[in-house]
Amino acid sequence: MLLAGVACGPAGLLGLSGCATSGYDHLVTADRHDIHRVESYLNGLTSLQASFVQDGPAQQQGDGRFTYVPGRFEMVYEVPHAMRAVARDGRLVLRSADSGAVTHLSLRRNPLGLLLRHPIGFDRDVQVTKVSRGAESLQISVAEADNPSQGLLTLQFSDVHGRLTLVGIQGVDARHHHFGLSLFDVQENQPVSESSFILPE
Template identity: 35%
Template sequence: MRRRRLLSALPLLPLLWPPAPAAAQGAPPALSARDRADVQRVEAYLNALTTLRARFIQIAQNGATAQGTALIWRPGRMRFDYDPPEPLLLIANAGQFMHYDKELRQPSIVPVGSTPLGILLRERIVLSGDVTVAGVQREAGLLRVTVFRTASPAEGRITLVFADNPMELRQWLVVDGQGRTTRVTLSAIETGVRLERAVFDFNDPRFMAGPVDNN
């Protein structure tokens, strides 16, 4: 029962833009010259990122936790394997994002563009235009950049958290339109690693059952 309660608290919360409430949020404050410079640094870092492998721990608003292995292959590919007993698998590829329950063998597919982390998978990441920077914060060697979809500010926001020197993606937080927060923290981060294209294939049974090990 605890596993199912945990499961119900977790699916897609760190990844999907949440439904919009009735009232929109106010306009973000203007960015300073330093803020704009830091946003450009973040863009440069993300655009230079090709592959990433890391462990993650996810904490939902109600305190429920899960962990697993994350893979990113820019542009366009992402995979999150949740450790047992959670039977979740999340894969992004070819413009689609699949949420898969390994026990029920049930997939659910949405456009990558409907997910906050879809921003990271773009071929060219520009944090302006259809994406608005809501704020830039600096604290204890960390740089936080909060963004939302310009056309739908009431949907929610995602905050990307980076180690500042050297720059490295460490965490993201999704806040939905009702103010509920889901936090995902990365550890054991490796970048520039060799990944197999097939692990991002929705239909390859070899890679649908369990965690991926490319060592």
């Protein structure tokens, strides 16, 4: 799983193989400045909680609650059916409340795995492919520098009066499966129970 909307070359995700420059030193000064802002924002969070709406493969949709702390996140689905997913330690574990079925997914070569790094840095083994700005918005796209064809992660932020807030997570994996989260009613740096990040069994 995992939209990325942007890539290094005109061939989309496939074009990533031709732009394996790591980090962001190759970008213009304004882009580097905004990447530093994103790094500072993400590494300054102790927690982020929000409602989400998800778009996925084959028009699949869902909604629920998203909770992030550095190195971990939890998604509790209410629609289309009750399900809980926890990501940590390089993997994502999902449990269906209806059937009790548990699914394990590795995130070590999946773009979502970039969110599990702490501290988050978009240099060295990460490749920044694009920085985009809009009216009170900022978006950056990143991939694994040594193998960018594994997928692309795009982080979307509101940028109001110089203050960033994460409002979207989009991605596409190596098999071109698209994934997107839109975040609403974002609350930052509120207490979060450690029980949120116990892996489902």
